[in-house]
Amino acid sequence: MTLQGDDAIVRFENVGLRYGLGPEVLQDVSFTLQPGSFHFLIGESGAGKSSLLKLIYLAFKPSRGKISLFGREIAVTSRHKLPALRRKVGVVFQEFRLLTHLSTFDNVALPLRVAGTRESDVRRHVEELLSWVGLKDHMQARPPTLSGGQQQRVSIARAIIGRPRLLLADEPTGNVDDAMGFRLMHLFEELNRLGTTVIIATHNMHLVERLGHRQLCLNDGRLSVKEATTGSSTATSGPNSAFDSFYHASTPLSQRQAPPSVSPGRETGPDEDGKGRRDIFGDPASLENFL
Amino acid sequence: MKSFFSRRSDLPLDRDAHSRFLPWLIAFMVFLAVLALAGVLVLKQVAARWDQGVSGTLSIQVPPADVPSADETRLGEVLKVLATTGGIDRYEVITDQRMAALLKPWLGDIRDMAELPLPQLIDVKLKPGNELDLAVLEDQLKVVVPGVSIDDHQIWLAKLVSLIRTVQGVATLILIFIACATIGTVIFTTRTGLAIHREAIEVLHLIGAHDTYIAGQFSNRALMLGLKGGILGLLLGVPTILGVGYLAGQTDGFLLPGMHLTTIHWIGVACLPVFVASIAMMTARTTVMRTLAGML
Numbered sequence: 001m002t003l004q005g006d007d008a009i010v011r012f013e014n015v016g017l018r019y020g021l022g023p024e025v026l027q028d029v030s031f032t033l034q035p036g037s038f039h040f041l042i043g044e045s046g047a048g049k050s051s052l053l054k055l056i057y058l059a060f061k062p063s064r065g066k067i068s069l070f071g072r073e074i075a076v077t078s079r080h081k082l083p084a085l086r087r088k089v090g091v092v093f094q095e096f097r098l099l100t101h102l103s104t105f106d107n108v109a110l111p112l113r114v115a116g117t118r119e120s121d122v123r124r125h126v127e128e129l130l131s132w133v134g135l136k137d138h139m140q141a142r143p144p145t146l147s148g149g150q151q152q153r154v155s156i157a158r159a160i161i162g163r164p165r166l167l168l169a170d171e172p173t174g175n176v177d178d179a180m181g182f183r184l185m186h187l188f189e190e191l192n193r194l195g196t197t198v199i200i201a202t203h204n205m206h207l208v209e210r211l212g213h214r215q216l217c218l219n220d221g222r223l224s225v226k227e228a229t230t231g232s233s234t235a236t237s238g239p240n241s242a243f244d245s246f247y248h249a250s251t252p253l254s255q256r257q258a259p260p261s262v263s264p265g266r267e268t269g270p271d272e273d274g275k276g277r278r279d280i281f282g283d284p285a286s287l288e289n290f291l
Numbered sequence: 292m293k294s295f296f297s298r299r300s301d302l303p304l305d306r307d308a309h310s311r312f313l314p315w316l317i318a319f320m321v322f323l324a325v326l327a328l329a330g331v332l333v334l335k336q337v338a339a340r341w342d343q344g345v346s347g348t349l350s351i352q353v354p355p356a357d358v359p360s361a362d363e364t365r366l367g368e369v370l371k372v373l374a375t376t377g378g379i380d381r382y383e384v385i386t387d388q389r390m391a392a393l394l395k396p397w398l399g400d401i402r403d404m405a406e407l408p409l410p411q412l413i414d415v416k417l418k419p420g421n422e423l424d425l426a427v428l429e430d431q432l433k434v435v436v437p438g439v440s441i442d443d444h445q446i447w448l449a450k451l452v453s454l455i456r457t458v459q460g461v462a463t464l465i466l467i468f469i470a471c472a473t474i475g476t477v478i479f480t481t482r483t484g485l486a487i488h489r490e491a492i493e494v495l496h497l498i499g500a501h502d503t504y505i506a507g508q509f510s511n512r513a514l515m516l517g518l519k520g521g522i523l524g525l526l527l528g529v530p531t532i533l534g535v536g537y538l539a540g541q542t543d544g545f546l547l548p549g550m551h552l553t554t555i556h557w558i559g560v561a562c563l564p565v566f567v568a569s570i571a572m573m574t575a576r577t578t579v580m581r582t583l584a585g586m587l
Binding site for chain 1: 491493496498500
């Protein structure tokens, strides 16, 4: 089940994880994620989904096995090089993990500031993105004063402000109804269409089956892979191609590389060549309507 | 200055109760440090002046003769010996007027010095680096005038200088203790801050912040609090040393010569807040870097 390829975004080889002296919560996990792919990570509560994501976003070291991220083996990568890898990964945490003492603006600006982006660029890009996610009027609001849906949008904005090559979302539909869940999924699919590799951890099988992407199934810490079904709605395009505007902005947001364009061979939409691309920032409908 | 003290931080360190307490603690430390440093500098100066002023000098007492008219003869004999002794730079007989002035505080106005059986005094200045054997000189003098005695200032002065140096050492030790106490307090404060803001620090870490970025938030805060406290401590300390200096100026100038700070000393004292704030900043930075090194 391991796919080989030097350009793999994530590669796990016989990875095991245990917390302290407890039992292994992940056992012999091996898989490879290719650039531009979309995966659901499914399993019952306690199956190890969050633990697997934590290993990918480098919150923990595995107890055994080998993990490579963007072609770098983590165990032999010096510690001071890890922040650069982390900046290529956007994470939408299950509980959002917004910093409650900071404003919406400052929360979204964090990834750019830690990357040393100039303050004038930070201001410009964060304002653009917050307008885009419909939070322009809440830029100075603190997270506790926002609704659950608004906090989620702040969390997503923080995860994508640096144009990550890999986006991880842990139970992003856990606190929302089905309709909102589908809208969020379309958002992630849109990001994926623009080249971002996406992993969504969820136990909402209704969503998973309806969207039909490749599934990484965790069962008692062991991983199996279920290939995508024909019902996949990946790479759709249409009125929300506004993501292009943000992702393909002429000025880089940080020193990071912009994500690669959609992988060759994948289904592409009419906006791929840039024709028909709308400027979402001038569009009041923007993401708020999308969501 | 205000914008410097209110620089943006990703961590709410300014709301921590313990960090509000830190400037007051540092103010107290700097206050003590100002006093200790001023003490060290002044004592160093006093000891050096005593040393310089009195080393290489001695007094020779020629006791009064039974017959007053013989005094001049006896003095002349002593001066002859001194003139032929190598190692003596110059010598000077203390005049009656000067003797009367020296005794005035104790005896009041003396109309006729001859009425008092006072010894005659010769102030002798030795050549620098001279190894004159005082015992031999005293023996030679006693041959010509029995009862002559040599008073070497170095003997009692050495004890005084040694006392001063001890006090100076204690003051230096106090400065070191103050630095250690500042370091300990900042380590404690920083560790508490790290524990309180663990969640926010973890988020910063996970979105790609380098350790230096997170440490910078703590060290900037420590620097600002250190400067605030340090300036406050300096403002309290300076009037205190000026007050002590004023009181010292009221005493006899001989015992406490040069009991004042020079411009260089004042610059040194004024640098104390910056020095203490720098210690606080470096300590906070090191503490955070060490703690974060334990994370992946």
